[in-house]
Amino acid sequence: MSITNIISKSFHPRLNEIDSYANQAEEIQDKVMMNLINMAKDTEWGKKYDYQSIHNYDDFKNKVPLQTYEEIKTYVERLRKGEQNLLWPSEIRWFAKSSGTTNDKSKFIPVSKEALHDTHYQGGADAVAFYLRSNPQSRLFSGKGLILGGSHCPNLNSNHSLVGDLSAILIENINPLVNFVRIPSKEIALMDEWETKIEAVANSCMHKNVTNLSGVPSWMLVVIKRILEKTGKQTLEEVWPNLEIFFHGGVAFTPYRDQYKEIIKSEKMHYMETYNASEGYFGTQCDLSDPAMLLMIDYGIFYEFIPLDELEKDNPRCYCLSEIELKKNYAMVISTSSGLWRYMIGDTIEFTQKDPYKFIITGRTKHFINAFGEELIVDNAEKGLAKACSQTGAQICEYTAAPVYMDKHAKCRHQWLIEFTKMPDSIENFASILDSALKEVNSDYEAKRWKDIALQQLEIIVARKGLFHDWLAKKGKLGGQHKVPRLNNSRVYIEEILNMNGKN
Numbered sequence: 001m002s003i004t005n006i007i008s009k010s011f012h013p014r015l016n017e018i019d020s021y022a023n024q025a026e027e028i029q030d031k032v033m034m035n036l037i038n039m040a041k042d043t044e045w046g047k048k049y050d051y052q053s054i055h056n057y058d059d060f061k062n063k064v065p066l067q068t069y070e071e072i073k074t075y076v077e078r079l080r081k082g083e084q085n086l087l088w089p090s091e092i093r094w095f096a097k098s099s100g101t102t103n104d105k106s107k108f109i110p111v112s113k114e115a116l117h118d119t120h121y122q123g124g125a126d127a128v129a130f131y132l133r134s135n136p137q138s139r140l141f142s143g144k145g146l147i148l149g150g151s152h153c154p155n156l157n158s159n160h161s162l163v164g165d166l167s168a169i170l171i172e173n174i175n176p177l178v179n180f181v182r183i184p185s186k187e188i189a190l191m192d193e194w195e196t197k198i199e200a201v202a203n204s205c206m207h208k209n210v211t212n213l214s215g216v217p218s219w220m221l222v223v224i225k226r227i228l229e230k231t232g233k234q235t236l237e238e239v240w241p242n243l244e245i246f247f248h249g250g251v252a253f254t255p256y257r258d259q260y261k262e263i264i265k266s267e268k269m270h271y272m273e274t275y276n277a278s279e280g281y282f283g284t285q286c287d288l289s290d291p292a293m294l295l296m297i298d299y300g301i302f303y304e305f306i307p308l309d310e311l312e313k314d315n316p317r318c319y320c321l322s323e324i325e326l327k328k329n330y331a332m333v334i335s336t337s338s339g340l341w342r343y344m345i346g347d348t349i350e351f352t353q354k355d356p357y358k359f360i361i362t363g364r365t366k367h368f369i370n371a372f373g374e375e376l377i378v379d380n381a382e383k384g385l386a387k388a389c390s391q392t393g394a395q396i397c398e399y400t401a402a403p404v405y406m407d408k409h410a411k412c413r414h415q416w417l418i419e420f421t422k423m424p425d426s427i428e429n430f431a432s433i434l435d436s437a438l439k440e441v442n443s444d445y446e447a448k449r450w451k452d453i454a455l456q457q458l459e460i461i462v463a464r465k466g467l468f469h470d471w472l473a474k475k476g477k478l479g480g481q482h483k484v485p486r487l488n489n490s491r492v493y494i495e496e497i498l499n500m501n502g503k504n
Contacts, residue, residue, distance in 0.1 A: 004132070011132060018286075036302060066333065092110045109338070115337050124276075166276070168190055184204040217248045227239060259395055280340075294358050305321075326354065331365050347365070350379070362378065387434070398418075398463070
């Protein structure tokens, strides 16, 4: 019996607990909510909103208002200066720096010891458990796991807290035993200069027996390509013949899938999506044949959901898990064991099934284009691009899109800036297929495109090689969890990037 088989058995009790999600979801979430409230009732926040008198979900949503980062910012600033017992009773010293590129001002998300151990680390362990159940022939623990993370640094404003990418915080606080099965070393993993880090990761890992990868698809691809360059190999299984799984998250995998298939041709290779954000660990793909993720409902996170058509209202209606509908877009609201209360995380999801609850990520509440009533979301974009790539043989490295409200010819359209890894034979054909695919997946887009009256056919501008890398570098956002904004209603980002492309 292999070491993987032996370790696999230790996950069975936990898998039995997760199986109860199918018929006990409401009870589990009610218990999570009341545990959070009871834990925090004597904090400053708990006293302010009279947590002592909250006995059910109706009490909770009637007493506690919805929050964005701006509403909790003063609490976070006080926590970073060393005050405690504000949002959560246990000591909070770590703060996950907001990933993404939506604005230049960073957000600092508090991370408690409970969130580290009962949410993020439990999520990682459960992902492994799901994979081993789906692939009983696995030899995962016969080698090492390459975990690609960000960096952290001391809080420059205070001696009382530390700030970093979530991935770096997890590596810094991980059980020392895990270091026996992961690479690179902590010193390399936490380096903050990205391009130096690539070299160090490649040099330290390329001669190891790597069986699994964990990280953001875009940045992992950069490391893999550097390893192939340094070793002179054509495929990754020539470097790591026992590689079998990539646990990925942070950005949609669709634009990168074909590129991974080209450099990892092994039929035994698997891909599993995880949803681990700075604010919490929310979901894991539990079935390799189903791209939807299982909502993890016993991690110390209570979930609520706002239908997108309610989002802009002064008092949007929120639904608990038992009230949701399938095939409907919701903005996710969370209350967590780090002291985030009814916090609007900014992500949108769609449930694909109940009992147990499974979902897909559809985008961001601020990452969409709705300049002309078309309501184009990231999920639409990913599906459209996947079809255009499939039919033209193209491959995409990065992209962003924004509306052109009106040019000198009074034409409104969407403008896409795309960096191709492999160019299509015809940009015009690629644009036409993408446009048609968007009509198929989005009836609002189709209606606005009718006879080109309200919205003209989309325009594609080809980005020079390395453009998005250079833009992220200019922003100081290379590596880790940083990513390019896919869709935006304003032209702020696309104009910045276009200026670096030599075009306007």
